[in-house]
Amino acid sequence: xxxxTIDDPSVYFQTTLYTGTGSDQxxxxxxxxxLQPDWVWVKDRSATNDHKLTDSNRLGxxxxxxxxxxxxxxxxxxxxxxxxxxxxxxxxxxxxTIGPNGNYNTDGNTYVAWxxxxxxxxxxxxxxxxxxxxxxxxxxxxxxxxxxxWTGTGGAGGLMAHxxxxxxxxxxxxxxxxxxxxxxxxxxxxxxxxxxYLKLDSDAATADNVNRWNDTAPTSTNLxxxxxxxxxxxxxxxxxxVFTEIQGYxxxxxxxxxxxxxxxxxx
Numbered sequence: 001x002x003x004x005t006i007d008d009p010s011v012y013f014q015t016t017l018y019t020g021t022g023s024d025q026x027x028x029x030x031x032x033x034x035l036q037p038d039w040v041w042v043k044d045r046s047a048t049n050d051h052k053l054t055d056s057n058r059l060g061x062x063x064x065x066x067x068x069x070x071x072x073x074x075x076x077x078x079x080x081x082x083x084x085x086x087x088x089x090x091x092x093x094x095x096x097t098i099g100p101n102g103n104y105n106t107d108g109n110t111y112v113a114w115x116x117x118x119x120x121x122x123x124x125x126x127x128x129x130x131x132x133x134x135x136x137x138x139x140x141x142x143x144x145x146x147x148x149x150w151t152g153t154g155g156a157g158g159l160m161a162h163x164x165x166x167x168x169x170x171x172x173x174x175x176x177x178x179x180x181x182x183x184x185x186x187x188x189x190x191x192x193x194x195x196x197y198l199k200l201d202s203d204a205a206t207a208d209n210v211n212r213w214n215d216t217a218p219t220s221t222n223l224x225x226x227x228x229x230x231x232x233x234x235x236x237x238x239x240x241x242v243f244t245e246i247q248g249y250x251x252x253x254x255x256x257x258x259x260x261x262x263x264x265x266x267x
Contacts, residue, residue, distance in 0.1 A: 008032050012143035015113070017112055020107055026092065028094055029094050036091055036092060050070040051071040057121070060080070062081045069176070077177070084100065119140055124161070131154075131156065131158040132153070136150075139162065141164055141165050145241075146162050148240040170243040172240065173230075173238060174238070175230055178229055180236075181201055197213065210226065214226045
């Protein structure tokens with residue numbers, strides 16, 4: 001068996017550094033291969049601005065990937081599509097275009113952009129059935145990454161397909177319509193990670209809560225949802241970034257020192 005099915009990881013993930021100009025600019029990746037991203041996570045390295053996350057599941061009023069979430073806050077999704085201050089405007093064949101928004105493009109500030117490829121914005125959808133929510137996913141089974149969106153039912157044990165064909169190791173999910181905390185599942189969090197969750201926007205310790213994952217591990221087909229806001233609040237819109245390990249490409253582990261740390265590593 002081959003060590004890995006991914007010879008060139010830059011096809012699926014790239015980290016790009018750039019400097020702001022204060023006006024529209026195309027951010028071009030420098031990897032071995034072109035990468036049109038489906039999820040872009042930008043952070044200002046030289047100022048205390050928020051982390052900004054956009055993706056191709058959540059298109060804005062102008063049709064571009066302008067709907068924004070912040071990984072360090074609980075704020076609801078907002079559309080960074082105001083004329084003259086736009087953020088991410090388009091995802092391109094090898095990178096993305098940004099407007100003059102100060103969180104992305106202040107003149108002289110330095111930035112980092114982490115970019116992942118899913119399925120080019122093409123989603124597989126499903127309808128609501130009992131406690132199972134309506135929504136959709138775009139999955140990249142080769143790279144073990146999918147973006148999943150749904151509208152909550154408020155029912156415990158609701159199932160939402162993720163499309164990976166393998167058991168997820170990491171789930172990061174945020175309510176788009178309400179100011180709920182990010183909920184994070186990590187398969188190395190505790191001895192029973194399905195009973196616990198972390199908050200991406202907080203430095204709080206692991207919390208034990210049946211209402212997040214319904215005390216049920218994800219399967220190779222579905223995420224299993226609890227019955228509360230933050231994962232499956234009734235009529236609340238939700239987004240999740242879901243990963244499974246791919247040999248030679250990604251690894252999601254932990255180590256123990258004075259504290260326990262959790263890592264996401266991409267080659």
